[in-house]
Amino acid sequence: MKKIFLLFVITVLLVSCGNNDKVVLRDSIGKINKVLVVTKSSDWEGSLGKEIRNSFGELMVGLPQPESMLSVSQVAPNGFGTMMRVSRNILVIGIGDEEKYFVKNNIYAQPQTVIYVYAKDDEGVVKMFKKHEKEIIKTFIQSDIDRTQSLFRKNKLDDTQFKTLQNLGISLTIHDKFNTVDDTGEFLWLRHHLSSGIAKTGSNNILVYSIPLEDETKVSDNIVAVRNRIGKKYIPGSDPEKMYMITEEAYTPFTFDAVIDGKKAYETRGKWEVKNDFMAGPFLNYTVVDKKNNRLVVFEGFTYAPSVNKRAFLFELEAIAKSMKIQ
Missing domain, CATH: 3.40.1000.10 (Mog1/PsbP, alpha/beta/alpha sandwich)
Known part of the structure; x- marks a missing residue:
């Protein structure tokens, strides 16, 4: 009888999960104005990494001490595990089958903004980043504005x-x-x-x-x-x-x-x-x-x-x- 009841409970849970499209995401982590870049270490140490650091590291005007617009850290794709995936702002960039640029929200956690940049070779990746760099920075900053306002509303x-x-x-x-x-x-x-x-x-x-x-x-x-x-x-x-x-x-x-x-x-x-x-x-x-x-x-x-x-x-x-x- 206990086995029949246990099977019944498991079946109900499976059906309930199957009928519920909503997935409960973890809360994202990370400081405001910080971006995690997911790319190969060799790319990060080369021209791509230099371009990203120069772009995100542009100094904010009007501050008495030099401070960058965005702080940045890097992780290799094989190190992009569970803990890293809950970062609030993520840039995934590297070589792919074709040129792509797109933004997705709340993939691994919420609130979260993930920007993807792909091209067919190293030179193309740098060009794609430079093409979209202003939009990328604007997107991450707006994401943090929205997050900050959401906290203040509470x-x-x-x-x-x-x-x-x-x-x-x-x-x-x-x-x-x-x-x-x-x-x-x-x-x-x-x-x-x-x-x-x-x-x-x-x-x-x-x-x-x-x-x-x-x-x-x-x-x-x-x-x-x-x-x-x-x-x-x-x-x-x-x-x-x-x-x-x-x-x-x-x-x-x-x-x-x-x-x-x-x-x-x-x-x-x-x-x-x-x-x-x-x-x-x-x-x-x-x-x-x-x-x-x-x-x-x-x-x-x-x-x-x-x-x-x-x-x-x-x-x-x-x-x-x-x-x-x-x-």
């Missing part, structure tokens, strides 16, 4: 508590470690006190405000002047009469075209400093052209974390900025 601050966001008709996915410094109804300043390692004396900061849209052709040219004006008005130093935030005069910020909430925007990266003081750090500014409301919506994040790398802190602010929704 502990999201309630937008309704901020007068400025309500008045401006803006929503953002901000995690609940940020505290209010100032919320006037026209200007919002939030601060997250960093609590890990040597950066525990530092902070991540968010500013949100809007200004009238006057001449759309001059928006990008005026970003530095606007942030200096806002810094003098709202971000004082220990002596408000003489000390306030400005754009670092010895470093020219970089401005790029961007899109936020489907709207034209400008992304500016540079360094801030406190006038007549020694405080400084990197900033990330998104100026969004909101034609519907005849205004510019500005999100700025800036970091103060002396003596430590700051890529991860700026990336957190970037993920929050790109969650913006404008009514």
Whole structure:
């Protein structure tokens, strides 16, 4: 009787598995902005590896210390076992029967992005990588943006508590470690006190405000002047009469075209400093052209974390900025 019952249970389990197309995947692992490259060691030590390292190792603009856009590690195909396969970002590259480039998600774990690049010979593989390198970097960074926003949504601050966001008709996915410094109804300043390692004396900061849209052709040219004006008005130093935030005069910020909430925007990266003081750090500014409301919506994040790398802190602010929704 026990044998019959056991056979019945096994049959039910097999049928249930056969009728369920969903496979429960493990949680992916790995730090943000890190990519595991699966390729032969000889390729990694040759021209292909050099091309990948140079591409992923391009320095981020606006940081006081040199930091690459993406960190990278390599494993040979025969070493790409169970533990390696749960990495969050994976690039599989090498020789195949034909030229191929494609992206797949959540193959071995979730969330996970796996990019495949194949060509018929070594020279072709390098060419295929160079052809798609910008798209590859963009895909991995967007994957990490999505992942970061997903984590923040689990502990999201309630937008309704901020007068400025309500008045401006803006929503953002901000995690609940940020505290209010100032919320006037026209200007919002939030601060997250960093609590890990040597950066525990530092902070991540968010500013949100809007200004009238006057001449759309001059928006990008005026970003530095606007942030200096806002810094003098709202971000004082220990002596408000003489000390306030400005754009670092010895470093020219970089401005790029961007899109936020489907709207034209400008992304500016540079360094801030406190006038007549020694405080400084990197900033990330998104100026969004909101034609519907005849205004510019500005999100700025800036970091103060002396003596430590700051890529991860700026990336957190970037993920929050790109969650913006404008009514």
